[in-house]
Amino acid sequence: MNNASHYDFTKCFFELNGCTIKEKNPKHMTIKLTKEMDEALMNRPFYWHYMKKMNREGEPLSLSFKDISLGDAEEGIFLHAGTPKLQQIYQVALEKGYTTRLYEKVDSPSQNLALHPWLCINVKLTFRGKQSKDLLLSLGLNLINGALIHEAMNKFLDVPLTSSISDYTFPMTPLIRLESGYNRLLQHIEDYLSELDTQWADQSLSQLHYERKLLESFFQSKDVDPEQYEKELEQLHIRYQPRIQLSVANGGLIYLTNETSQKMLTNYH
Structure with a gap:
């Protein structure tokens, strides 16, 4: 910037x-x-x-x-x-800005226009193990028909949005409850993670096994306090045990016209 x-x-x-x-x-x-x-x-x-x-x-x-x-x-x-x-x-x-509610700006529609509610969340996935990395996901779920998109915020950037609803437009009542929609997004993230290559986790576990064997050999050959061994072992697990942490950066409801909602699905895959 x-x-x-x-x-x-x-x-x-x-x-x-x-x-x-x-x-x-x-x-x-x-x-x-x-x-x-x-x-x-x-x-x-x-x-x-x-x-x-x-x-x-x-x-x-x-x-x-x-x-x-x-x-x-x-x-x-x-x-x-x-x-x-x-x-x-x-x-x-x-x-x-942790949560927001925005509406597509519509100039003088010829008739009353319905706006579809989209639940959008931006999440950070943190992979920890032998190597660490972060992955950002931006997901959007249409609360009327259940359509789901990735890179939601990038798509919304091209839409004129405002905090107040335009004249002659009205927000549709969601058919999918917010809690249910949020759980759908979390489930989608779990499914997404299950399809990723797990080589990073295998390498981490292999390194953990190797380091643990070295630690055991060292403490067996030395007269060392068992409490110290447990502390060292705990640090090895903190460093090498593969894990994924999910944190939600922000999210909100974004109301879009049906035409724009259909464009959101274009080239989704």
Whole structure:
């Protein structure tokens, strides 16, 4: 991400969170924070605690940001990858963006238009053993007909989405319950993993067996505390025992027209 992208992201973040933005030029902006954003970013817990205790509204602060190319000519926080405030904004965005609900933007449909609900989750699969690697999966499940796609977020990037529903459109009630849909996605991930090459796990187990034999030989030839042996053995298992960890990064409901939903399935395989 370049410096211009950092600036655009920051501007979009504050706009989506209801802050007032005033730009001096395309590379400098001053943001009037909302109370929520002040509490999240400005580290003033005692101030807001006092305001709540006194039953007062309080006054959110303002922040000024500038692209690093402006130098010292303007006041404000430089926006680049190492900016602490930018890292803080990213963290808040991640926390707020763990779940979402978005709608396809439809301009003046000729008749009332139904929107299909898609349950989307982004997961990280972490493979641990002799060697380690991460695998990212983005899955989407149509909660009307059960269609399932991979690389869902890449497909959704081409769709105009908004947090509010367009006029003359309405969200369809899911035929597949959210809990059931989520379990379907988890089952699909299990099936997906069962079809992967297990050579990495076989190599890990082989290495674990080899290291354990060496450890046993060493402790049999030395007068060593058995408790120490158990600790060493535990560390070997932590290092070489093959395992897969699944963590859900984020997810949400995305409502799409039937036409767009059909496009999601194009070239799925």
